[in-house]
Amino acid sequence: MTPTRVDVFRIPTRISFGRGVALTVATPLQQVGAKRVLVVTDKGVRDAGLVQPIEERLREGGFTYEVYDEVVPDPGVGEVQRCYERAREMRADAFVAVGGGSAIDTAKMAATLLANGGTVLDYVGIDKVPKPAAPVVAVPTTAGTGAEITINSVIADPEQHKKLVIISPNATALFALEDPEMTRTCPxxxxxxxxxxxxxxxxxxxxxxxxxxxxxxxxxxxxxxxxxxxxxxxxxxxxxxxxxxxxxxxxxxxxxxxxxxxxxxxxxxxxxxxxxxxxxxxxxxxxxxxxxxxxxxxxxxxxxxxxxxxxxxxxxxxxxxxxxxxxxxxxxxxxxxxxxxxxxxxxxxxxxxxxxxxxxxxxxxxxxxxxxxxxxxxx
Ligand SMILES: NC(=O)c1ccc[n+]([C@@H]2O[C@H](COP(=O)([O-])OP(=O)(O)OC[C@H]3O[C@@H](n4cnc5c(N)ncnc54)[C@H](O)[C@@H]3O)[C@@H](O)[C@H]2O)c1
Ligand SMILES: [Fe+2]
CATH class of the missing domain: 1.20.1090.10 (Dehydroquinate synthase-like - alpha domain)
Structure with missing residues (x-):
């Protein structure tokens, strides 16, 4: 018999929830064998003091890391490219995104480019990403877009006045650390x-x-x-x-x-x-x-x-x-x-x-x- 309708439930991301769970950031990184980590965030989130405790955990865990805090609200193709180039320069093997949808989508797409090459424009649409992105641990600071969980990324293309949508189970965060404490400073x-x-x-x-x-x-x-x-x-x-x-x-x-x-x-x-x-x-x-x-x-x-x-x-x-x-x-x-x-x-x-x-x-x-x-x- 041919089914008339098939309902598929799929969530590629592993989700941890709880106050303080952001401070367990080293655990998922260790699970994937990461050594060199790019922390992707923006200046507002960094100034709110939300990145520093994450950095402490990365230091304690013995990771080599750098902080990229140049994410802008509603990031565009060019901003993702810059983040990806920074990751490549430092030979990052994983990302930690700390921020709202803007930081998380930037990290998801930079991780996608790190694993697949090309530019964001190559992956617009449904299921266009051939290989899984480099591991991303997403720590949301807004509640929120859900970008830490969804298989969608939204990236602006200022030339076409468009917001492009990339939908792929290969372009997601591997881990989401849902910590309500991280939203306390959200204005x-x-x-x-x-x-x-x-x-x-x-x-x-x-x-x-x-x-x-x-x-x-x-x-x-x-x-x-x-x-x-x-x-x-x-x-x-x-x-x-x-x-x-x-x-x-x-x-x-x-x-x-x-x-x-x-x-x-x-x-x-x-x-x-x-x-x-x-x-x-x-x-x-x-x-x-x-x-x-x-x-x-x-x-x-x-x-x-x-x-x-x-x-x-x-x-x-x-x-x-x-x-x-x-x-x-x-x-x-x-x-x-x-x-x-x-x-x-x-x-x-x-x-x-x-x-x-x-x-x-x-x-x-x-x-x-x-x-x-x-x-x-x-x-
Ligand atoms: N991937 C998806 O499924 C999806 C869904 C909806 C929207 N989006 C995209 O997400 C982006 C918007 O994300 P957003 O609404 O989470 O906002 P955002 O990431 O753009 O952040 C907005 C501002 O809030 C500040 N901020 C965030 N958290 C803070 C905190 N805890 N304390 C102090 N300041 C804080 C940031 O510094 C920034 O200035 C857009 O690009 C949108 O298109 C993606
Ligand atoms: Fe939305």
């Missing part, structure tokens, strides 16, 4: 937008056409955790209960969406980064309630369940309303125009968005004019 606005990114991953995965019971259990748990803990984590960064719940949400949401894909919010967020330089978390947060409102008639039961998980009524419209409120509570402005987006960018962004594979799994069928209308509604 309120970064906490808000990266937390909303997690919530969007969970909601889009839960309602999308590829969802199935196992991914839905995970996504729903992530919606509950993020929906209930985000406000507290933004209000008081030292609230470790809230920080821990947010990081749990990242793990559950990432396990889910890695196996389902996402939806219109992510299809539309990448062009906002490419054309208008809106940070990923900001883009997804502003778009989410508009896309939910567009989708809810196609999946009313699923959106009603989302509403309940967010702590409001079991009702699709109430879910939309709750997300508008949540954005307001955590300090995200409701309009894209407040983040520098102008109407003249809508045609180009819409043409890019409609080509995303995420449109195909969105619960409501979506055409070019729908995407344009959604950008206008959020403008």
């Amino acid at each position: 309120p606005f970064i906490t808000a937008i990266t937390g909303m990114d997690t919530l969007v991953h969970a909601i889009e995965s839960f309602v999308c056409k590829n969802a199935y019971p196992m991914t839905q259990v995970l996504a729903l748990e992530a919606i509950r955790d993020a929906g209930q803990a985000l406000g507290a984590a933004v209000k008081d960064g030292a609230d470790m209960e809230a920080r821990e719940r947010m990081m749990r949400a990242v793990v559950s949401a990432s396990l889910a969406f890695s196996n389902t894909r996402l939806g219109n919010v992510h299809a539309m967020a990448l062009p906002l980064g490419g054309w208008c330089h809106v940070a990923h978390g900001t883009a997804v947060a502003v778009l989410l309630p508009h896309v939910m409102d567009f989708n809810r008639t196609a999946a009313p039961e699923a959106y009603a369940t989302v509403g309940e998980a967010l702590g409001t009524k079991k009702d699709a419209q109430a879910a939309v309303k709750r997300v508008f409120q949540l954005n307001n509570e955590v300090g995200i402005k409701p309009k894209l125009s407040e983040y520098g987006v102008t109407e003249d960018a809508i045609p180009s962004m819409s043409k890019d968005a409609i080509q995303s594979g995420n449109i195909l799994v969105n619960p409501r069928e979506t055409k070019l004019e729908d995407i344009e209308a959604l950008y206008r509604a959020a403008l």
Whole structure:
């Protein structure tokens, strides 16, 4: 018999979770026999004091290491190249990424180039990376993109005004050390937008056409955790209960969406980064309630369940309303125009968005004019 549908669950990354787990960084490096390590981070994360304890553990473990702290937010093809060249110069055999999605994606792709040669442009798309990347131990400091777990990397191509997506089980971090303590210093606005990114991953995965019971259990748990803990984590960064719940949400949401894909919010967020330089978390947060409102008639039961998980009524419209409120509570402005987006960018962004594979799994069928209308509604 030919199966009509096959649900595959696959996570190549080994995930360790717990307060203080970042300090075990030497263990996975020893497991893969690493000797020469490039620590990939950015200046904000380094200034927050998050790299120094990692360096201590590397020294204690007898590793030769260097710190590359030149990662920029929303890194581009050129920045990955620079990081890769630094790794090659020091003859690195492994990477430790300490930071948000920007540092982690930079390290994942530099490690991919170290093992495969070429440039990022050779690997754009699905399953284009022939050999496994050099080992990456990812220590996220935001909660978060899930870049430490997912098989996706997002790299900007400023020439084409695009954010390129590389999707391959060979271009992932081998280990993720999920340590809520590492997010303690994350500033309120970064906490808000990266937390909303997690919530969007969970909601889009839960309602999308590829969802199935196992991914839905995970996504729903992530919606509950993020929906209930985000406000507290933004209000008081030292609230470790809230920080821990947010990081749990990242793990559950990432396990889910890695196996389902996402939806219109992510299809539309990448062009906002490419054309208008809106940070990923900001883009997804502003778009989410508009896309939910567009989708809810196609999946009313699923959106009603989302509403309940967010702590409001079991009702699709109430879910939309709750997300508008949540954005307001955590300090995200409701309009894209407040983040520098102008109407003249809508045609180009819409043409890019409609080509995303995420449109195909969105619960409501979506055409070019729908995407344009959604950008206008959020403008
Ligand atoms: N690979 C994926 O699956 C995936 C998914 C979504 C987004 N992304 C990409 O991830 C990038 C965004 O990552 P991000 O949102 O995590 O932000 P980021 O890595 O760009 O970091 C944002 C800022 O926060 C600061 N920061 C981070 N953690 C901190 C901490 N604990 N204390 C103090 N400062 C801290 C950094 O210094 C930086 O200035 C984008 O390039 C986006 O496209 C990737
Ligand atoms: Fe995202």
